Amino acid sequence: MTDLELLREALRERESSAPDPTIVLAKTKVRLRRRRNLRRAAGLTGAVALTAAALIGIVAIPSAPVPGPVAEPATTSKLTQLKGGLLPFTIGEVPAGYHLTTWANEGDGQSVQYLGQADYKVLTVGIRYTDPAGGSGTATTVGGKPAKLRTIAADPAELELSWEIGPGQWLRVKGTKDAVGEQALRQVAESVTATPSTVAPVLEVEIPDGLSEESSMGERLLGQFFYLCPGGAGEHSGQACATVRLRSGTAQREFGVGGPNGEDLKIPLTEQEAGGVTLLKSSDGRIVVRQLDSTHWISVDSTQIDPVVLQRLATTAKLG
């Protein structure tokens, strides 16, 4: 073996330390949302000043004036099962060595992603509300139903099987072409049924009128995130959303947020009773944390939605 071949081999060996791309993307999205929420607050400076003061503990922060536009506290609400890890389908089989990493509900569909432990390649199973193949792909069948098989020119190339399971609903199974071949993809596809299933704890909250679940995502280590937005507004609409986060473990008396320059900041929380429920809250009420049971806790935060609404979301939350 030549020196350069050895060098190439040594470099390829380092591939094994590559992080899971789905986790990288999920964490980036979380940071972007936090940054967006912070920037939507009273022109950044108010939020940063409050945060800095709280951090160094030299100022008693009064009940914060609500910066920017505020969602009015709703008068009615409805107990809602948040989607998150609640899937409208069941996956019967995935290739050996693949384990669940992330799940997401992003408006145009829901999906789960598996990562190959040996090859770090991704397998995605999801439902879409628009035809993922469009007019492309080779006609085939899945379980006797018409389907499309196509190669997606990505890096690395992916193979996708998609088929319509109902009006306006397509299931698709997608995998890295050189890792999950057509036969393995078909096996996964044939095992998918339209029976609902869960891949993570299901959270129920009373969502006030005017808010709805815009999107959600979950990841094994990070927990689940649900974004409740006014009027179901998309994340790019400029309207504020509340972030509900469900995690395993024990709630802490401080809460990490992203600073204006991407730095990590810690906001202290204090214990308060509300409606017979013990909460941990930031001094401005814009971060509310609650231990749901011995192994799960939630946080609810927003820079624009009324703290009364945030508290209501936290106090009504329960595991389904």
Next chain:
Amino acid sequence: MDIDEFSREQLPGLVRFAAVLTGDTHLAQDLVQDALMRAHLKWPLVSTAARPDLYLRRMVINGHLTWRRRWYQRTMRSAADIGDLRGPTAPDPAIGIADRDQLGELLGRLTGPQQAAIVLRFYEDRDDTEIAEAMGCAVGTVRSHISRGLSALRIRLDHELTEVSES
């Protein structure tokens, strides 16, 4: 193409590149996250770049160089170690590479730009022009980084082999 679509297509390759460059899962994750954050915040600029994939790699490389500078500033190093980090620059064709494990360890001791150029050339098989765009430097500089990096690897291996044979 929007950034979500771009991320789905490019992220697997980008995380592998960052991992090969750094040899560290957590650092690679941080660098790619930071790059995606910055790309998202100025997506109109990134998306109109001739090669957004190379632009993202430049962000990862710059992040790595910054990290290395911070690490270097915070770490007490002996004079001998500093000499090792600079590395010799004259090639010695008589001396070959011992084995890939040793080579992998020594890769981490090259200068940041040398590492980046070598990873882009010998892992991603990029040509000089692509490497220059990814690194934000001239083609001649790329060739220099690669040449000096390869030379340093061979000579450093010789240095370590001598130590082993003497012990």
